[in-house]
Amino acid sequence: xxxxxxxxxxxxxxxxxxxxxxxxxxxxxxxxxTYHDAPLSHPQQVxxxxxxxxxxxxxxxxxxxxxxxxxxxxxxxxxxxxxATGEYTTYSYFFYSSGKIHHVTIGPLDPATTYYYRCGxxxxxxxxxxxxxxxxxxxxxxxxxxxxxWTRSTLEHINASNYDVLLLPGDLSYADTHQPLWDSFxxxxxxYASRRPWMVTQGNHxxxxxxxxxxxGFKAYNARWPxxxxxxGSDSNxxxxxxxxxxxxxxxxxxxxxxxxxxxxxxxxxxxxxxxRSRTPWVLVLLHAPWYNSNTAHQGEGESMRxxxxxxxxxxxxxxxxxxxxxxxxxxxxxxDNNADPCGPIYITIGDGGNREGLAMKYKEPSxxxxxxxxxxxxxxxxxxxxxxHAHWLWHRNDDSAVLVADDVWLxxxxxxxxxxxxxxxxxxxxxxxxx
Ligand SMILES: *[C@@H]1O[C@H](CO)[C@@H](O)[C@H](O)[C@H]1NC(C)=O
Ligand SMILES: *[C@@H]1O[C@H](CO)[C@@H](O)[C@H](O)[C@H]1NC(C)=O
Ligand SMILES: *[C@@H]1O[C@H](CO)[C@@H](O)[C@H](O)[C@H]1NC(C)=O
Ligand SMILES: [Fe+2]
Numbered sequence: 502x503x504x505x506x507x508x509x510x511x512x513x514x515x516x517x518x519x520x521x522x523x524x525x526x527x528x529x530x531x532x533x534x535t536y537h538d539a540p541l542s543h544p545q546q547v548x549x550x551x552x553x554x555x556x557x558x559x560x561x562x563x564x565x566x567x568x569x570x571x572x573x574x575x576x577x578x579x580x581x582x583x584x585a586t587g588e589y590t591t592y593s594y595f596f597y598s599s600g601k602i603h604h605v606t607i608g609p610l611d612p613a614t615t616y617y618y619r620c621g622x623x624x625x626x627x628x629x630x631x632x633x634x635x636x637x638x639x640x641x642x643x644x645x646x647x648x649x650x651w652t653r654s655t656l657e658h659i660n661a662s663n664y665d666v667l668l669l670p671g672d673l674s675y676a677d678t679h680q681p682l683w684d685s686f687x688x689x690x691x692x693y694a695s696r697r698p699w700m701v702t703q704g705n706h707x708x709x710x711x712x713x714x715x716x717x718g719f720k721a722y723n724a725r726w727p728x729x730x731x732x733x734g735s736d737s738n739x740x741x742x743x744x745x746x747x748x749x750x751x752x753x754x755x756x757x758x759x760x761x762x763x764x765x766x767x768x769x770x771x772x773x774x775x776x777x778r779s780r781t782p783w784v785l786v787l788l789h790a791p792w793y794n795s796n797t798a799h800q801g802e803g804e805s806m807r808x809x810x811x812x813x814x815x816x817x818x819x820x821x822x823x824x825x826x827x828x829x830x831x832x833x834x835x836x837x838d839n840n841a842d843p844c845g846p847i848y849i850t851i852g853d854g855g856n857r858e859g860l861a862m863k864y865k866e867p868s869x870x871x872x873x874x875x876x877x878x879x880x881x882x883x884x885x886x887x888x889x890x891h892a893h894w895l896w897h898r899n900d901d902s903a904v905l906v907a908d909d910v911w912l913x914x915x916x917x918x919x920x921x922x923x924x925x926x927x928x929x930x931x932x933x934x935x936x937x
Contacts (some may be wrong), residue, residue, distance in 0.1 A: 529859035530650040535688035541565040543624035545600075546687025547696035550701075550741055551666065552729040555891040556608035557629065557698060559587075560688060560725070561620045570603040574618035576611075578626060581619060592724045594715070597680035608646040623628040627695045635889045638746040642849075643881040644789070644825025645672040645704065646680045647856025648686050653726055654899045655855045656693050658879050666745060667697055670825040671704025671755065671789030675856050677858040678723065680708050701726055702752035703739055704789040704825055718756075726753065732767070733772065740765050742772050747889060749781040750821075755789035755826075759806045768885050769810065778916040778925055782889040784819045786846070791824035793836055793848040795872045798827045798861035809839065815845055818915040818925050821884070821894075825852035828861045829877040830896050832908055844911050844921035847894075849910060854897070855879045874908045890917040 507865050515653065537545045544561040558573045570589045587605030587766040591598065595653035602932065609614060632638060641664045642909045646652050659667070674686030690699075703722055712716030723738045730741035741755035751772060759765050776784060790799065792807035803824065815837045829849050837845035853860070860877040862902035866873065887893065896908040915921045 512586075515740075522697040529857045530855075532688060532857055533648050533650060533685075534682075535648070535685045537564070537688060538685075539624065540655060542568050542621065544603075544620035544754065544898060545691070547620060547627055547691050548687070548726075549696075549698050550630050550726075550728060551632070551698045552606050552744060553608075553684070553732050555610050555612070555631075555746075556606050557610060557616075558604055558606045558727070558729075559620060560602070560604050560727075562602050562684065562725075563621055564600045566601050566826055568601060568603075568606055568621040568623070570601075571622060572605040572607050572618055572620055573622070574607055574616050576614060576616060578617045579627075583619070587604050590724050592720050594678070594680050594709070594720055596737065597682070599721075599724065600684070602728060615936050616767060630665075631729065631747055632654070632698070634746070635758075636747055636886055639737060639749065639883060639885045640785075641667045641883055642670070642787075642823050642851050643667070643854045644823075645828055645852040645856050646686075646690075646854035647672070647675040647858075648682070648689050649855055649857050650898070651855025652689065653855075655853075655879055655881055656690065658897060658899050660693055660696075664697065664883065667694070667699045667866075668785075668787055668823070669699060669751065670787040670851065671702050671895055672706045672825055672852070672854075672856065673704070673722070674703060675706050675858075676709070677706060678711075680721060680731040683685050683725060687725065690772070700743070700750070700752065701728065702787050702789065703754060705756060735768050736764060740768060744781050746886070747781055748780070748783040748785060748886060749776050751784070751786045753786060753788040753806075753810075755803065755806060759809050761809055770813060772924070773813060776817065778922075779879055782914045782916045783886055784817065785884075786814060786819050786822045788824055790826045791850045793833050793839075793871065794821065794824075794827055795831065795849060795865045795869050796827045796829055796850070796877075797863040798829075798859045799871070800865075802826065814856070814920055815842075816924055818844060818921055819846045820892075820912070820915055822846045822848050823882075824848070824850050825854075827852045828858060828907070829853055829875065830874065830880060830882075830898075831875040832873050832894075832910070834873050839871070841871050844918070844924065846895070849882065849894075851882045851896075853877075853879045876908075880907070890914050 621651035
């Protein structure tokens with residue numbers, strides 16, 4: 502019987518990949534499997550994430566179960582004058598049992614400060630830098646990472662210049678039910694994710710749903726990558742929001758129910774209504790399956806979510822919407838309901854982190870007029886928000902042998918646009934506006 506279930510899970514996990522064989526992709530590069538070759542009590546897969554104002558969550562895994570969930574930290578290497586204890590979890594999936602997965606929230610922390618820390622009282626020292634208190638702030642945005650030689654190249658490019666927070670719109674490990682690959686992924690990203698906060702949302706590869714056995718899915722994802730959903734009034738780790746330096750960031754769940762009246766829909770309406778543009782002039786949204794996409798890959802997969810939620814984002818003057826899923830880069834103009842609209846969000850597909858499926862090379866022709874730049878290459882994006890009104894978006898290609906230059910554009914916050922910011926004032930109804 503267990504073998505039958507394994508066979509079933511194997512067949513199920515092949516399905517999404519079969520769906521992608523009909524487009525031509527740049528040859529995938531081999532999987533990189535990353536080992537833990539230190540003592541069992543030593544931390545592995547260390548990563549940090551923002552949780553509330555001035556706090557950071559430190560997450561790691563130990564194979565040994567008597568390691569305490571404690572983080573010692575301070576501002577000087579080797580001197581830990583603060584300590585915090587958190588919690589741990591474990592999970593099993595068919596024959597796999599996870600190590601002890603520790604989550605410890607530390608703080609309050611000073612902004613723009615390097616902290617040195619040690620996990621569980623043994624093993625090497627790590628360090629991270631907290632985000633600044635004021636503009637400018639720089640985000641790295643990259644989706645569909647996986648764990649191949651392409652991934653490694655992307656991570657090296659990301660690390661080569663400074664940034665504050667990494668935002669990931671889904672598809673992390675590509676474990677696809679093979680749980681040891683979650684551990685391997687955690688080890689691959691540790692040198693980067695232990696240095697800067699990584700804020701993620703889920704993609705289809707995080708689902709790992711098996712009918713009847715794991716009907717809700719997301720077992721590994723929720724155990725390993727808990728995000729601050731309770732702090733933003735969300736009951737689900739699949740959608741949440743947070744504020745950082747004048748920016749309100751909303752992480753949506755393409756694989757959680759989003760229909761009108763669903764929990765996610767109601768949570769989003771409530772979250773948008775609470776935004777105070779004088780405190781957070783910028784609003785960004787991340788989700789996995791793109792609402793706008795002129796690549797032939799994954800056409801229409803984000804459409805029902807767009808129909809359900811686009812008007813809410815438009816009414817709240819969201820500045821940018823980032824998606825992954827399509828393994829390529831594409832930037833749209835400001836769009837609302839399939840038309841260019843100066844008060845709509847800029848849509849960007851950034852699913853080009855480097856996973857084993859390769860690139861999505863085929864585009865619809867001719868290019869729709871709302872699509873301004875599209876290219877199937879691996880890379881990452883950077884959004885540098887200079888102040889309350891101006892930001893600079895730049896797409897960085899990993900492989901610079903191609904002739905095209907990387908994409909780069911300045912944008913202005915919708916909250917500072919006199920004609921668009923009217924929508925943000927909830928009290929200024931359209932009838933009143935007509936009278937003006
Ligand atoms: C990332 O960059 C920092 C700062 O330049 C450097 O110290 C560190 O070794 C780099 N990490 C990796 C894994 O390359
Ligand atoms: C968006 O705003 C328009 C105009 O004020 C309003 O009619 C509509 O109901 C709003 N939609 C949503 C989903 O809030
Ligand atoms: C915001 O940044 C832009 C770009 O650096 C600059 O031109 C503008 O003057 C700045 N605005 C304010 C109010 O500082
Ligand atoms: Fe995906």
